[in-house]
Amino acid sequence: MDDSTTLVLGASGKSGRRVAARLRLLGQPVRAVSRRSEVPFDWDDPNGWSAVLQGVTAVYVVPPAVPGPVHEFAAQAAAAGVRHLVLLSGRGADDWGDSSFGRDMRDAEDAVRASDLPWTILRPNNFAQNFDEELWHSPLLTGELALPAGDVGEPFIDLEDVADVAAHVLCEPERHIECVYELSGPRSITFEEAVALISRASGQSMSYRRVTPDEYVDALVAQGVDRGGAEHVAEMFVLMGSGLISETTEDVARVLGRSARTFEDYVLRVAVTGAWAR
Numbered sequence: 105m106d107d108s109t110t111l112v113l114g115a116s117g118k119s120g121r122r123v124a125a126r127l128r129l130l131g132q133p134v135r136a137v138s139r140r141s142e143v144p145f146d147w148d149d150p151n152g153w154s155a156v157l158q159g160v161t162a163v164y165v166v167p168p169a170v171p172g173p174v175h176e177f178a179a180q181a182a183a184a185g186v187r188h189l190v191l192l193s194g195r196g197a198d199d200w201g202d203s204s205f206g207r208d209m210r211d212a213e214d215a216v217r218a219s220d221l222p223w224t225i226l227r228p229n230n231f232a233q234n235f236d237e238e239l240w241h242s243p244l245l246t247g248e249l250a251l252p253a254g255d256v257g258e259p260f261i262d263l264e265d266v267a268d269v270a271a272h273v274l275c276e277p278e279r280h281i282e283c284v285y286e287l288s289g290p291r292s293i294t295f296e297e298a299v300a301l302i303s304r305a306s307g308q309s310m311s312y313r314r315v316t317p318d319e320y321v322d323a324l325v326a327q328g329v330d331r332g333g334a335e336h337v338a339e340m341f342v343l344m345g346s347g348l349i350s351e352t353t354e355d356v357a358r359v360l361g362r363s364a365r366t367f368e369d370y371v372l373r374v375a376v377t378g379a380w381a382r
Contacts, residue, residue, distance in 0.1 A: 109133040109159050110274050111186075113145060114166030118237055119192060122267035123164050123274070130275060135160065147173045150180070157184035162274050165191045171211035178219035188277040189216045189223045190270055195286055195349040197227055205339035224273050224280045228287040229349055232260040232370040235302060236379040245382050249299050250313040252320045252341040257292030259352045262365040265289075269359045285355040290364045292350050298367065305371045306380040317341060 114120035115136030124136040137145035147168035216223040296312040303310035324334035356364040
């Protein structure tokens with residue numbers, strides 16, 4: 105690796121693998137790491153971080169699910185000669201108040217801001233890809249998605265746009281120092297509308313049912329999720345229901361010079377792959 109290598113954390117995850125692919129296509133040297141990579145990276149093993157940081161100029165940081173480790177990571181990155189951190193966080197983090205949701209992301213933001221390194225923070229809405237890669241995919245395959253979300257819409261962001269923004273920032277960091285980008289899709293839709301679009305495009309019978317936060321937590325626990333983790337996820341829907349992240353933004357266009365992809369674009373791309381077929 106040369107002295108312009110970009111380190112991509114969480115490179116086997118939804119956003120990390122997309123960012124790494126874009127950087128490679130652009131001809132940028134990439135070190136893509138995860139727990140299972142050739143040079144492994146584990147947030148629980150700070151002694152192993154120096155190996156992945158050698159020769160790295162910039163880092164795409166997907167933070168761990170607990171507060172704390174990003175502070176030490178940022179210090180090690182600065183000592184290793186890293187010159188820019190790009191952190192994946194969550195939409196509207198400044199306004200989450202005392203909510204128990206997102207303490208990991210807020211702590212990671214505090215860490216990069218307090219570091220000696222230039223930084224950029226990306227704050228996307230919920231990913232459209234949650235409907236086919238994680239979270240809400242399995243329920244859709246059963247024909248019903250039940251969540252504690254009602255009439256307040258969500259401007260779901262296409263992960264392809266998040267990755268485009270991240271790659272752009274990593275390739276031209278000097279233009280984005282100390283910038284916070286709130287990333288949304290071009291319009292806000294409800295979960296009921298989202299499921300209806302997926303059902304129509306895929307040709308599969310699907311419906312949406314609203315449940316209470318307590319019912320949702322109980323359902324997750326019945327699926328094997330620990331109650332603390334289930335309550336954490338339910339708290340996200342409480343924030344969404346407040347309308348805090350329901351408005352759209354222009355930050356995708358601000359960075360890329362084009363509009364964000366629509367939810368319909370996402371649905372059409374995925375429907376033809378058969379991801380929702382059963």
